Amino acid sequence: MKHVVSWFEIPVNDLDRAxxxxxxxxxxxxxxxxxxxxxxxxxxxxxEAINGTLIKxxxxxxxxxxxxxxxxxGEDLNPILNKVEPAGGKVVEEKVEVIAGxxxxxxxxxxxxxRVGLYSxx
Numbered sequence: 001m002k003h004v005v006s007w008f009e010i011p012v013n014d015l016d017r018a019x020x021x022x023x024x025x026x027x028x029x030x031x032x033x034x035x036x037x038x039x040x041x042x043x044x045x046x047x048e049a050i051n052g053t054l055i056k057x058x059x060x061x062x063x064x065x066x067x068x069x070x071x072x073x074g075e076d077l078n079p080i081l082n083k084v085e086p087a088g089g090k091v092v093e094e095k096v097e098v099i100a101g102x103x104x105x106x107x108x109x110x111x112x113x114x115r116v117g118l119y120s121x122x
Contacts, residue, residue: 008052008069011060012112015039018054021111025083026071030054062112070105070117077106077120084108 012018019030019041030041030053038057045051052069073080077095084091092115093107105119 002048003050005050007050009040009055009060010052010069010110010112010114010116011062012054012056012114013062014112015041015054015056018110018112021087021089022054024087025080025089062110062114064109064113064115068107068115068117070119073118073120075120076122077104077118080118081106081108087111 010018019032022028022041022043023030028044030043033040033042033053038055038060040053040055042053043051081091081095088111090109091106092109093105095104095106097103098105098119102121103119104122105117107115107117110116
């Protein structure tokens with residue numbers, strides 16, 4: 001097993017609003033997709049990168065409780081974290097050093113009400 005995580009799904013009620021939010025804070029384009037009657041917006045990924053989606057469908061409920069997915073914010077998570085509140089989200093936990101000089105993390109609440117983490121190397 002190369003990676004413990006192979007795919008993630010972030011539940012949303014308003015796919016367009018959530019897609020705009022993540023596109024804005026990460027400066028990316030999410031790809032619309034439909035599978036088994038569920039609307040999705042897929043995060044871009046290269047080669048064998050772990051990938052995931054925003055998903056709207058029966059049984060998918062945004063929440064501030066439960067599992068937190070940590071998204072890769074590159075070298076420094078501050079540029080993305082600084083875009084969260086202007087884009088309509090809320091910073092829940094400011095940037096902290098997790099492993100001395102090597103790993104940093106923060107948590108935000110997206111426009112759908114999900115807690116989502118960021119991690120970086122600076």
